[in-house]
Amino acid sequence: MINLIWLFLILGGIAVAACNGRIDLVTETFFGAANDGVRVCLDLIGLMTLWMGMLEVARQAGLIRLLARLVRPLTVILFPDIPPQHPAMGAIIMNISANILGLGNAATPFGLKAMQELQKLNPWPDTASNAMCTFLALNTSCIVLIPATIVGVRVAAGSINATEIVAPTIFATGFSMFFVIMLDIIWRSYLKAGHRRRRKW
Amino acid sequence: MVVLTLEAVSRWSIPVLVFFFLLLGWVRRVPVYEAFIQGAGEGFQTAIRIIPYLVAMFVAIKVFRVSGALEIMAHACAPVLRLFGAPVEILPLAIMRPLSGSSALGLATELIKTYGPDSFIGRLASVMQGSTDTTFFVLTVYFGSVGIRRYRHAVILGLLADLSGLFASIWICNHLFK
Known part of the structure; x- marks a missing residue:
């Protein structure tokens, strides 16, 4: 692909x-x-x-382990391959929170930390694991509460109501996050249903 | 009021985060300075490891845009988007958004300035910019940092995230702003 x-x-x-x-x-x-x-x-x-x-x-x-423990119910559904309380979950949560708050330049390091942790659990080091695909899907579709950059651009362009786009942005990102999570869950259960992992992808 | 709150959040969040991390470390008796140095050493290798992945992606995206292939693709996609009530002007932004963050922001800023921030195009461009992500940058950097070359279904999921974000933006803007 x-x-x-x-x-x-x-x-x-x-x-x-x-x-x-x-x-x-x-x-x-x-x-x-x-x-x-x-x-x-x-x-x-x-x-x-x-x-x-x-x-x-x-x-x-101990903060990362604590975060991982807090989101255990979510881990079971979204990341069945990650053992509960694994530090990978803590790093994932920190990355997603940074994305939600629009902290782009902190989100990347948190995300790379999460990838390192996920790689430790990956049996094929040159191929993406299911958990990695789920994490990246979450990351790219992530709901955004504070689209600070674009509000700034609108203020600079003299908008009379610069923040009116915040609610529609929350809606659109919320929709795409929900949609992608569903797709990923469906895809995983399809893989599980007897289809061997195709390594060529 | 809302603008001020947003500004305050983006101004305060990083300092608060660092303060909290270090305070927590101090309370839990972590040797904070030593721990910082120990972790920071990884930063350099991680950044260097990404270089081949990022060069591959940047070269491909830039040549696609500079050659005019992007415009041709935008023209080809125009009828589909018109069907959903999106103006043709936003097409280059829609195609560029998953590929390159800085060029997409440039395109969005241009649209907002040309048509006005409170026009339909200006509002749609703003929502689109906020609600999709630079999927290819994220894939390249995240997988590159751990040396993964086979991306499997991450590519499809990422692109579908952008596509669903795009159509959700068009739908909501048509409902709210028209």
């Missing part, structure tokens, strides 16, 4: 550029975008170092 999308984006891009007579832009774009990718990672280093340190303090203080 990801192979096809990647091929489609690059081959499609080059083909269209060739037809539009923008072929010299392609070379320039390749090198520019490669540099951008590295720059984003470099910007992440400081953020990741800071939050990974803070998270270690929280872990040693």
Whole structure:
């Protein structure tokens, strides 16, 4: 799947550029975008170092295990493969909470911590586990209570009621979160119903 | 009033979080400084491990947009969205949103400025921007950080999350703002 999308984006891009007579832009774009990718990672280093340190303090203080214990009923339904009270759940909850509050730059380090914990439970290290797929589905569909960035843009553009979009945003994210959780549960029970895990995916 | 509350939350949450983490660590007798250093060491490796994944994704997305392929795809999708009551103008934003966070925010800001924040297009663009996520960035970074190359159904679920968020935004905006 990801192979096809990647091929489609690059081959499609080059083909269209060739037809539009923008072929010299392609070379320039390749090198520019490669540099951008590295720059984003470099910007992440400081953020990741800071939050990974803070998270270690929280872990040693027992906060992550406590969070995992609090959401045990949810864990059983959404993440049947994760043992109850596993620290992975604590990190997942912190990531989802940060997403809900619109704290983008804290959410990523929390999420990566959760992925590390999930990877410890993964029998095939180069293939996504069911729990990882569920976690990423939750993460990308996550309900948002405070869309601070876009409210800021609206205020700057002189809106007379900048926050009127908050309620519709909560509705739309709530709907997509519910929809994706249902799909994931259905998909998992379909996998369980005798279909062997297809490793080619 | 609501704007002020939102601003206060986004201004206070990070300092409060750090304060709470450290205070809790101190109360539970964690050697906070040593624990911080111990955990922080992982941050560097994690960020570096993501580089190949992110370069692969950035190059593909950028060439797709710069070449004009994005516009062609937007034109091809236009009839479907019109059926659901969405104006054609928001299409590039709808396609760009799962691919790249910064370009999507740029597109949304442009739409809001051009058509006005209180126009239908401005409101729809705002709701869409808030209610979908940069799925490909999340997939790339999260899987990249632990070296996973086979994404399985995470791709489909992520894209369906965006698609359902998009249609929910269009539906709710048509009901509230038209």
